Amino acid sequence: MKRKINKKRITRSSFGAGMLYLLPSILLFGIFLFYPMFKTLYLSLFWTDTQGNPVQYVGLENFMYLFESPSFMTSIKATLLFVLYTVPVGIVLALILALLANENVKGIGFFRTMFSSTIGMSVAASSVIWMLMYNPAIGIFNKILSAIHLPELQWLLDPDYALISVAISTIWMNTGFSFLILLGGLQNIDERLYENARIAGVGTWYKLRNITLPMLSPTLFFVVTVSIIGAFQSFGQIDILTGGGPMESTNVIVYAIYKDAFINYDVGLASAQAVLLFFCILFVTILQFKIGERRVHYQ
Structure with a gap:
């Protein structure tokens, strides 16, 4: 039982250390890749003003x-x-x-x-x-x-x-x-x-x-x-x-x-x-x- 608990702790510790090493890359990808990608997908469903702000939801009308x-x-x-x-x-x-x-x-x-x-x-x-x-x-x-x-x-x-x-x-x-x-x-x-x-x-x-x-x-x-x-x-x-x-x-x-x-x-x-x-x-x-x-x- 103690061995199983120790294994779980080691696994969580390894996962936490791995995520800590990956954090800078995750932040960079999130800011410069994933956020613009999801923002573009979001804006494609709207009519926008000249500043690029969404004005009216139109669904797939832009694609049509x-x-x-x-x-x-x-x-x-x-x-x-x-x-x-x-x-x-x-x-x-x-x-x-x-x-x-x-x-x-x-x-x-x-x-x-x-x-x-x-x-x-x-x-x-x-x-x-x-x-x-x-x-x-x-x-x-x-x-x-x-x-x-x-x-x-x-x-x-x-x-x-x-x-x-x-x-x-x-x-x-x-x-x-x-x-x-x-x-x-x-x-x-x-x-x-x-x-x-x-x-x-x-x-x-x-x-x-x-x-x-x-x-x-x-x-x-x-x-x-x-x-x-x-x-x-x-x-x-x-x-x-x-x-x-x-x-x-x-x-x-x-x-x-x-x-x-x-x-x-x-x-x-x-x-x-x-x-x-x-x-x-x-x-x-x-x-x-x-x-x-x-x-x-x-x-």
């Missing part, structure tokens, strides 16, 4: 309005296209660069630094650089088109090219991060696997398909998940390069939330969009874990 709004449907389309443009191309490019930088040749450190250099640049600075390159009068892209006798383009002013132009700049910005993570994954692969493959006399493509990619699959899974979430949340480059235009062709959901909250002062509608975006990202992430993780090979 969004699904009937052509502007919101355009935002969904732009967001999905943006994710489709940036994630696959960005990951494939980063993987190719990582495979090249993983070779043990003289001077490879310089190229590793160059390939990862975009990670050290802010979104604002990178966007300004790309804005200059896209400039119709002085931009380098139109200079190249003119040099090869092709018609010049309004990269950021034409609805047919604006989203692709922003996607290209986003791929460039995100390549450094994906490259570093994938290069780290490649360098953690057991070298004995490649030695056995060389002894067996198999080719480069066989090693890539049957050794490199399976061993790299946990890292690839992480990079894909983080890249998709990041693409859904992209804002800075769109705000600087296009401001959601032209004709709302780059008005992704995050930028639409910003406009409704801080330009139109409709915090209730912006909160409803934020809730929908949260559940969309949550659904995509769960889907990735349900489907994608089955193909992940853990050592």
